[in-house]
Structure formats: structure tokens, C-alpha cells
Amino acid sequence: MQAGTNEATAGASAEGSAGKTGAIRLGAVSYLNTLPLIEGLGKLRDVQLTLTAPARLVDLLLGGSVDLALASVIDAQRADRPVALVPAGMIGCDGATLTVRLFSRVPAGEVRVVHADVDSHTSVALLRVLLAERYGVRPDLRAFDLDAHRATREAAWPEALLLIGDKVITDAPPAALYPHQLDLGREWKELTGLPFVYAAWMCRAEEAGSEAVRTGAAILDRQRRHNATRLDWIVAARAPSRGWPVADARRYVGELLRYEVTEEHRRSVDVFFAKAAACGVISGARRVCWAG
Secondary structure (H helix, E strand, C coil): CCCCCCCEEHHHCCCCCCCCCCCEEEEECCCHHHHHHHCCHHHCCCEEEEECCHHHHHHHHHCCCCCEEEEECCHHHHCCCCEEEEEEEEEEECCCCCCEEEEECCCHHHCCEEEEECCCHHHHHHHHHHHHHHHCCCCEEEEECHHHHHHCCCCCCCCEEEEECCHHHHCCCCHHHCCEEEEHHHHHHHHHCCCEEEEEEEEEHHHCCCHHHHHHHHHHHHHHHHHHCCHHHHHHHHCHHHCCCHHHHHHHHHHHEECCCCHHHHHHHHHHHHHHHHCCCCCCCCCCCECC
């Protein structure tokens, strides 16, 4: 999942819905890649949509502020209480992702320090797995804030940089500085032969069978299917304001990304968690719980 917005209910942004009594409460991120899942949700009478940065979503879920959250999939392992994945939609890929990318001045096998965009927990975990398994390196990771870096005009660009989200397209570092680039989705596909899941809808595990979660999952599944029928309109209406060329945006959300949870995606989640545990990214892998 990718770069964030300031936290707000959708009522304060384009899809007013704050304060709806008895509404299903959903948490997500407002990026180009989430639009096929969330476009139109905030206009529904029975939905309250909260938009925030990716790293905050699991906390909102566990704190009871939302009923379902489109959270980084690795948070299903790192959460301090059990969560269940809800197969009503996800953000994934089956090869190149385009917007989860390592920029490096040196070949991947020589990387010793990576400055990482920390908006997505899953992307950072995936980078660590790929560098360990494919290139035999375990670099130090340092948090990187692109906005803060841009504000410091004289700051040097780091030797290796992990960027995610819209900013890879709209605010990428100078290409001439980084002759070595890795698309993490493609790297995962080459390593495992599997697709990858960056983010998925989640609920608190003890509420996986509740009426709120069942209703929310049905709404999410219906909206995802509806949005698939009007993807060209969504891209044309929303991409320019996010700094995306429309043709690139259409290829990105229409061809590169995946939104429907399949058996292969479920298997990929298991493999990712097992590899993350083996590399020490997480301490042991919990059994994955899928709601419904």
C-alpha cells in the first residue's frame, strides 16, 4: 500500500460520510491504487469512511475506531491482538508493481544501508526478505521522509532508497543518480512464482463472524465489482489531481494491480509470512485467519 494522506473522515474530503449513526466504519488510504476499492464508499448511507496513513490503519482497527481496515498485510502478524483477513478485496500484483521500488547507486548485492519510506510496513518487510533471499544482504534500514528531504534543499540523496506509492511516479528521485532499480513485485514473482498481496481488508479476529463484518464485507465486495465496471471513468476523474498521466494510471490500476483475493493470493500470504519469519523480519508466523 502506498503513500498517505492526512487523517480525515471521508466527509472532510471528497466523499462525505462522517458521523453516520449505525454506519459500517471503514478505514483506508486515499491513493490512486486504492480507488478501485474505495471510490464511492463515502457516499453510501450505511458507510463511514476514514482516510489515514497506511501505518496507522491497524491501530485504528485494534483501537475500535473502525470495523474493517485496508491495512498492510504484514500487520496481521505484527498486531498485538489477532486479526482476520477479509476476502472482500486487496491490493496486490502478479509481477511488476511499478510503485514499490528500490532505487540504488550500487548493485543490490552491495547495498548496506537503505533509507526506507515507512508508509507501508509490508513493503519494508518485503524488501528485507528479497534482499536476504535473492541477494544475500541484510542492510541497515533507516526511516526516510521524502517531504522532509525535499524541504532540506542541500541534503544529499541516500545511496539506496525504498519509495512506495504515488510519489514513485509524481516525485521520483533523479533517475541519473540511481542506475540500479528493483521493482519489488517483479522480484517476488521471480523468487516464488506467486502473486503478492500488499494490503488486505482486515477485522478484529473476535468479530470475524459478526453482523458488522459480514455486512461490511458484502458492501466492499459489491463496491469493488461496481468500480471495476467504471474504471476508465475513475482514472480519468481522479488521476490528474494526483499527478498521474491518465494512460499510466490506467495501466497501473487496470493491468498491473490485482484487487480480487484468489487462492493463489492466499497461498502467497502464507509463503510471505513464512519467509519473513525465516529472515527474522517477524518472530514466528501466526496461522493466517480468513474471515468467512
